[in-house]
Amino acid sequence: xxxxxxxxxxxxxxxxxxxxxxxxxxxxxxxxxxxxxxxxxxxxxxxxxxxxxxxxxxxxxxxxxxxxxxxxxxxxxxxxxxxxxxxxxxxxxxxxxxxxxxxxxxxxxxxxxxxxxxxxxxxxxxxxxxxxxxxxxxxxxxxxxxxxxxxxxxxxxxxxxxxxxxxxxxxxxxxxxxxxxxxxxxxxxxxxxxxxxxxxxxxxxxxxxxxxxxxxxxxxxxxxxxxxxxxxxxxxxxxxxxxxxxxxxxxxxxxxxxxxxxxxxxxxxxxxxxxxxxxxxxxxxxxxxxxxxxxxxxxxxxxxxxxxxxxxxxxxxxxxxxxxxxx
Amino acid sequence: xxxxxxxxxxxxxxxxxxxxxxxxxxxxxxxxxxxxxxxxxxxxxxxxxxxxxxxxxxxxxxxxxxxxxxxxxxxxxxxxxxxxxxxxxxxxxxxxxxxxxxxxxxxxxxxxxxxxxxxxxxxxxxxxxxxxxxxxxxxxxxxxxxxxxxxxxxxxxxxxxxxxxxxxxxxxxxxxxxxxxxxxxxxxxxxxxxxxxxxxxxxxxxxxxxxxxxxxxxxxxxxxxxxxxxxxxxxxxxxxxxxxxxxxxxxxxxxxxxxxxxxxxxxxxxxxxxxxxxxxxxxxxxxxxxxxxxxxxxxxxxxxxxxxxxxxxxxxxxxxxxxxxxxxxx
Numbered sequence: 001x002x003x004x005x006x007x008x009x010x011x012x013x014x015x016x017x018x019x020x021x022x023x024x025x026x027x028x029x030x031x032x033x034x035x036x037x038x039x040x041x042x043x044x045x046x047x048x049x050x051x052x053x054x055x056x057x058x059x060x061x062x063x064x065x066x067x068x069x070x071x072x073x074x075x076x077x078x079x080x081x082x083x084x085x086x087x088x089x090x091x092x093x094x095x096x097x098x099x100x101x102x103x104x105x106x107x108x109x110x111x112x113x114x115x116x117x118x119x120x121x122x123x124x125x126x127x128x129x130x131x132x133x134x135x136x137x138x139x140x141x142x143x144x145x146x147x148x149x150x151x152x153x154x155x156x157x158x159x160x161x162x163x164x165x166x167x168x169x170x171x172x173x174x175x176x177x178x179x180x181x182x183x184x185x186x187x188x189x190x191x192x193x194x195x196x197x198x199x200x201x202x203x204x205x206x207x208x209x210x211x212x213x214x215x216x217x218x219x220x221x222x223x224x225x226x227x228x229x230x231x232x233x234x235x236x237x238x239x240x241x242x243x244x245x246x247x248x249x250x251x252x253x254x255x256x257x258x259x260x261x262x263x264x265x266x267x268x269x270x271x272x273x274x275x276x277x278x279x280x281x282x283x284x285x286x287x288x289x290x291x292x293x294x295x296x297x298x299x300x301x302x303x304x305x306x307x308x309x310x311x312x313x314x315x316x317x318x319x320x321x322x323x324x325x326x327x
Numbered sequence: 328x329x330x331x332x333x334x335x336x337x338x339x340x341x342x343x344x345x346x347x348x349x350x351x352x353x354x355x356x357x358x359x360x361x362x363x364x365x366x367x368x369x370x371x372x373x374x375x376x377x378x379x380x381x382x383x384x385x386x387x388x389x390x391x392x393x394x395x396x397x398x399x400x401x402x403x404x405x406x407x408x409x410x411x412x413x414x415x416x417x418x419x420x421x422x423x424x425x426x427x428x429x430x431x432x433x434x435x436x437x438x439x440x441x442x443x444x445x446x447x448x449x450x451x452x453x454x455x456x457x458x459x460x461x462x463x464x465x466x467x468x469x470x471x472x473x474x475x476x477x478x479x480x481x482x483x484x485x486x487x488x489x490x491x492x493x494x495x496x497x498x499x500x501x502x503x504x505x506x507x508x509x510x511x512x513x514x515x516x517x518x519x520x521x522x523x524x525x526x527x528x529x530x531x532x533x534x535x536x537x538x539x540x541x542x543x544x545x546x547x548x549x550x551x552x553x554x555x556x557x558x559x560x561x562x563x564x565x566x567x568x569x570x571x572x573x574x575x576x577x578x579x580x581x582x583x584x585x586x587x588x589x590x591x592x593x594x595x596x597x598x599x600x601x602x603x604x605x606x607x608x609x610x611x612x613x614x615x616x617x618x619x620x621x622x623x624x625x626x627x628x629x630x631x632x633x634x635x636x637x638x639x640x641x642x643x644x645x646x647x648x649x650x651x652x653x654x655x656x657x
Contacts (some may be wrong), residue, residue, distance in 0.1 A: 025468070027350055051468050057498055062457050062491035069461020069475075073395070075468070077461075089487070096451045097458070105439045105447035106430030107653040143655045165656045 004184045007177035009151035010040045010116070013158035014078060016188060018048055021076060024162055027054040028063055028080030037082055038177055040119060064115060066100050068167075071113040076162055083087035084119035084171060085128045091136065098167040099142030114161045118174035119147075120262055121214060122311050125174075126302035132211075132263035134292075137169055138240040138272070144193055145240040146170045149214035151182040151215055153237060156191030172211045180215065194238045196246035202232035205325050206250045209260035210236040213312055217260060220318035229325040239252060239269045244276050249291050251277045257287035258324050265293035287327040292320045329612040332547050336554070340615045346387055346546055347579060347606055348377040348618070348624055352602050353404040354415055355632050359576075360420050360435065364581045368640070369420045373436040374577040375403040378508050380602030381571035382451070382478075383408055384546030385506055388553035388614075389476055395462045397455035397477040399445040400436035401508065405478065410443035413631050415637035424645040431645050452483040456492035456505065461503035474502040474560045476553075481570075482513025482521050484530065493568065497534035500565035504556045507568070510575035515588035531568035543571030547609075576601065645654045 004012065017024045025048075026041055032055035035042035045053040056063050059083060067077035081087045087094070094115065101111040121130035134145055146161055146168055148154045154172070159167035199214055200221055207217045214235045221231035234250040236242065251257045258278055259270035274289045292312060294300070300310035333343045346392050353375050373383065382404025389396070391409055398405045403416065416428050422431035427440050429447075439447030448455055459477035466473045483489065484507050496503045501640070507527045509561040524530065531538025537556075541548045549571050551639040556567035574597035585594070610616035 054464075054499075057491070057494055059491040059494065061488055062460070062495045065454065065457025065488060065492065066461040066464060066495055067396075069446070069458030069463075070465040071461070072458065073465040075465045092451055093454060093457065093488075096449050097454050100449065101447055102655070103653050104429055104433050104437070104449065105441070106381045106426075106428075106432060108427070108441045109439060109447045110656065144655075 001183045001185055003150070003181055004151050005178050006151050006154055006172070007038060007040055007182045009154035009184050009275040010158060010172060011042055011044070012076070012184065014041065014153045015044060015047070017159055017162045018044065018052060023074065024076040024078065025052040025054065026078045026080065027056050028065060029056060029058055031080050036080065037173065040080070040116070060086055060090040061093050063081050064093035065097065067113045068093060068101070068111055071111045072109055073100065076112055076282045078114045078116060078162060081115060083129050084117040084133045085131045087117055087133060093154050094137065094143070094167070094169070095140050099140045100139070102166065103142055110165050111167050112165045114168045114170055116170045116172060118177070119171045120173040120316070121300045121307065122174055122175045124302065124307065127299040130300045132261070132279060134169075134171060134239055135263055142166065143240065144238060145171065146193060146238050147171045147210045148237060149176070149199070149211055149235050151180060151184045151287045153191060153197070155184050156189050156239065157193065159188070160190040160193050163190065165231060168193065169262035176212050194241060194243055196243040197235045197237050198233070198250070199235045200231060200233040202230040202254070204230045204254055204316070205256045205258060205321060206232045206234065206254045207258050207321065208234045208236065208247060208250060208270070210239055211262065213262055213317070216312060216314045216317040217321070219314045222322050223318055224321055224325070229322065231321060236273075242272060242276065247273055248280045249274050251281045255284050256327065258290045258292060258320055259311060260292045260317060263294060264296050265291055266296045268293055284299050287324060290320060290324050292316060328418065328610065331613045336547060336551055338550070342387065343610065344615055346383050347610055349383045349408050350404060350546065350603060350606065352413060352631065353379045353382070353407055353623065355628050356635070357403060359632050359636060361577070361581065363420065363636070369435070371434050372420070372581040373400050374575070374580070375401045377574045377576035377597065377601065378510055378543065379404040380546040380606060381506070381508050381543035381549045381573055384549030385476065385553040385571070388550045388557060390473065393444075393473045395446060395459070395473065395475040397443045397459040397462070398438050398448065399452070399455065399479050399483070400448070401480070402438065402478055406438045406440070406445055407447055411438070411440055411445065413635035414638055415440070417635040417643060421639040421642065423639055423642040424649070425642050428622065430649070453479055453486035453488040455479070456488050457495070459503050459505070460492045460496045460501055463496060463503035464499065467499070467501055472561045474504055474557050475656050476504045476506065478506045478508055480513060481509040481518055481527050482516065483506055484527050493534040493536070493566070496566040499537050500563065502560035503566045504553060504560060505566065505568050506553065506592070507570045509570050512575050512579070512589070514579040514583060526570055528568055528570040534568070536566045536568055538568040538570070538628060539548045540570040540572060543573030544600045544605060546602060546606055573602070574600070595608050
């Protein structure tokens, strides 16, 4: 089985979907000749030509809106936002339009667009190249938000997103692009959107998280295992709509729950996860629900001292896990 | 007899009469909706009155079997020309389950009907411009000889999506026709407080496309401009911006009182140029319409509107829990 990086899994999924279905096309800033600023669309321009790997003007609302129009026509656009931080001009198109097209037309029209965007910090990206923006979109029924943590999940979930008949936001952790490598089967598999995945079975504490933090939790879990603390790790994978059943099951399994996000703590998606657990698992809990997240400041600063202070990292995760285990 | 202008445009007598009937139908449905609103039977109306000539003239220049339209909330004339019926529109006015636009989910004027290639629309203005550009991009990719046609008001031409959408269309020479229906007011704010340039069509230069301003009260002038734009688009010569100048004869909506911001003399003056009257005069002058035929048409349309109103009023609403349906594909 080939080993590939997180970003190679993105490129592979795009390429295979474009080979499979000629309605699939990519549009965004610098995605064509250059192959994307992160090289996520590397080689696609040469293979599929200018119009299926379209360099658009620098205008995010048009990238989303033109994609939405093409999707209503029957194409399968994959729009790229160069950084998740720059999705803001397209919010009206994504929330007022894409998310509501099926609903407002009483199921007459639909909008099968995938919008990919690199998010996340720890890359010296400062305020506007580091953010987690999922919470902006995570209370908009009609949208789906996928945030995979491994190359294997990237390929299977990006293919599923492109084939989905509703709009999907697909957030890729930019630090994971080259940091993470893993086995990715060559075959044409898809993974279910809306299903969380147990990344580690354990019996003492439950960690529920997504994206790069899954790896921080896995690393910390290995260390803690040496101390006899056995962590159960649930990767949300789809953060909207949430997989309530898996969340409840994971919380009940150990009765001690730590929720982790790289986003600001306040109003982040893990607040909703906490509410689901509070509603459903009160009598199964042996400790208050714990949250580990970024501080409530606008975004992470550039200077390495302050960036490190903001970011979740394996040490912070390990500390939080140990404290919960000892509760 | 005045000069026959429509033959030179390739329009038959039957076609121009059909244009007139469509304009009149839009006007009569709209007038009925105001009555229903004032009688407390429907909560909201937003009007096409004063813009029917531009809407219908443009639509007749398109391929109504294949082209896509992304109308804005006043475009009753466009959607009627593209196959929506009086009954469909009344069902929307009454917010009934059978409303093909939205099943009673959206306010009237939020058009959409896939079988007639009418893209579903929302309330935030101008979001439909990039959608029409996306349809045109898809048409170009699939090498189809079709165009997309998108409309908006002059106030909306200040939105970012207008700029982003038209620039995108210009860069990629896409077959999209944008028609700004300049009715002189964006709710209460007149055009001189909306545009820094003289005409909306002046903006076309920045997008690398032709910009033309036409008399929006003259369906034949609008037909001619849109026909030319369509011919260019299908030849691969790219997009066109058309500004059709008319006047909004009603308040912005049933919730607006236009006496707060404009003089009634101005409205009365505009009514003299009302296309329903001036186009009827033209058709009479060229011998297509007689008083007798006009009376007959009025009678037919009156019956149609009555039937549509009765049907829609008596049609069932969606069940309350239908509100939960169609968030995602089932």
